[in-house]
Amino acid sequence: MELGWLLRGWRTGIVTTPYPTRPDPPPQGFRGRPQLDGERCRIDDGCTVCVEVCLPRALRLETVPNGLDRRLVLDLLPCIMCGLCVQACPTGALHMQSDGELAVRSPQDAQTIVPLEMEVSSDGHI
Amino acid sequence: MxxxxxxxxxxxxxxxxxxxxxxxxxxxxxxxxxxxxxxxxxxxxxxxxxxxxxxxxxxxxxxxxxxxxxxxxxxxxxxxxxxxxxxxxxxxxxxxxxxxxxxxxxxxGHPGPLHLRLPDDWPEGVYPHGGGFSWQDKIPAVAPHPVELASAPDGIVDYPLGPVRSGVVESGHYLLRTAGEELVDMRLQLFYKHRGIEKRAEGCSLLHLPLIAERISGTSAFAHSLALCEAVERAAGIEAPPRARYLRTLFAELERLYNHHGYQADLCQATGLVVGQAQFDVLKERLLRLNARLAGHRYLFGLNVPGGLSRDLTDTERQVIDEELRFQRRTFTVLEELLFRSNSHIDRLERTGTLPPELALAWGAVGPVGRAAGVDRDLRRDHPYAAYAELDFAVPLETDGDALARARLRLEEVRQSFRLIDQILGSLPSSAVRVPPEACMVRPGVSALGWVESPRGEGVHWLSFGEQRQARRYRVRTGSFANWQTFPAAVPGHNILTDFPVIEQSFGLSFAGADR
CATH class of the missing domain: 3.30.460.80 (NADH:ubiquinone oxidoreductase Nqo5 subunit)
Known part of the structure; x- marks a missing residue:
């Protein structure tokens, strides 16, 4: 074995980081993942640009299990984090969160849900 | 005539x-x-x-x-x-x-007309690119009909390897035939990672096509999205602005650099030179972090768009690249010298996995594998794209065709990439980095070719558009696909079973890229 390698390794020292004991934030400029702010979302007004632009259908309109109401779902499991939805969103309800923390404990934790409020008339029809 | x-x-x-x-x-x-x-x-x-x-x-x-x-x-x-x-x-x-x-x-009259890419349980008479098949169609289930290979003759032992192996290795299956220690033949079963990427692209708009091209092979994401964008731009009859062409060249070379560092690390792992492996991996990781800073993604996803790039480079970022390059150059020189002083490493590469130059040419070897066996081809020089025609670089060539030639060639290519990046940083034109999306409009029914010299060889993309300006047919020939075909030719003859990891790593091929 060439002794130079030994010296080289010793000089390099430890380059791995103690993450997750200590935070290891991604470099400045990292794109990250989309985050959906239900307060600013205009899905109620019929805006669905994010759903139309999403290739893997990570953003989709779903019918709630009661069979009546609908909701907008952002699901990070199929999401490829391309950021097209963030560019398309006219109200800024979608933005990229670049802390680099992506792990979740259950598939449900990867979902953000915005319920669609239906206008109900006095005779009970939508 | x-x-x-x-x-x-x-x-x-x-x-x-x-x-x-x-x-x-x-x-x-x-x-x-x-x-x-x-x-x-x-x-x-x-x-x-x-x-x-x-x-x-x-x-x-x-x-x-x-x-x-x-x-x-x-x-x-x-x-x-x-x-x-x-x-x-x-x-x-x-x-x-x-x-x-x-x-x-x-x-x-084909000598072996067997299935290549489709799985064993694919029904007969269903053609992914014929008969009006759509990627959304359900495929009827049929019983698997695998090809049974003739068993080994007396004295020959079949040694199956893969598709699941230790470490972070992609899926591929080898059947190695050994006579005692010597490797006498090899059968290759690839395409476990076939995802139908070309089929999935059908019907996609210009907005989505780069996302699909990036996923052909993650470690050549920039090269493939570049080839696709060049095809789209040729179809639309436009050219990316000068600054975008230079920046595309910069990112293509950064991608080559981290791939070539990763290549040397893998080769060190195959020969048991663990410190060398760690050292090259450090260089690679630093470049991935640089990529994340410059492009927002460690593997440069989301950067190429038809008509240019999705983001520009600031002056501060230019300095960051310059500083990192100085570090890379200094360290690389030291590591290269150490590699050549390590007999345990070099001896394992010399005359191992030789791809004879005449076979390399006949079987269509491309990229570093071809150039290490005397095939003097490099699309950056022979059919320049992006800004390569305006930059000065050499195309290294080796003629031995063995693992050492392939490793040496990539070391030289790293030095050429350093040279290219230096020139780009010193002569970056100022202009926009993207033509307005409305100017990038393809005519219905048009088709065009885009090409790139990816870190693993020539990537050639052919794209044809339908009446609604959506992709109608997308065809990708990756460097890895071309080189996998030549790979079995390098295995028999003067190689023993324990040489196999060295031969495999010395080709440095991508499974995902070949499988698509």
Missing amino acids: SILDWARQVRLLHPNEWEVVLTPANLTTTVEALCANPRNHFTDMFGVEMGGERQLRLLFALDSEHGWLHLVVPVTGDSPHYTSLVEVCPATLWYEREVAEECGIIPS
């Missing part, structure tokens, strides 16, 4: 891109004539179905002046046949199998 004498129609599609329409009867003579000139290189062969008409298409790279030549052979009937070209052009071997299973165009 030239090809023009028997061509039914010759057209110039785009600058440096010719199309010749032939009958099946003239195909063999034409291919033979093209292969007789060593300046022409067979590049791709695939089938297309358009408006109910099926076409067999071949692509040849001509010299720098003439560019590319498409041979288009319209075929008719339920089960169209043509005479197999394997005898006149051996490199078509895998391509003909792929055309047969994906388009139903049958090569008569």
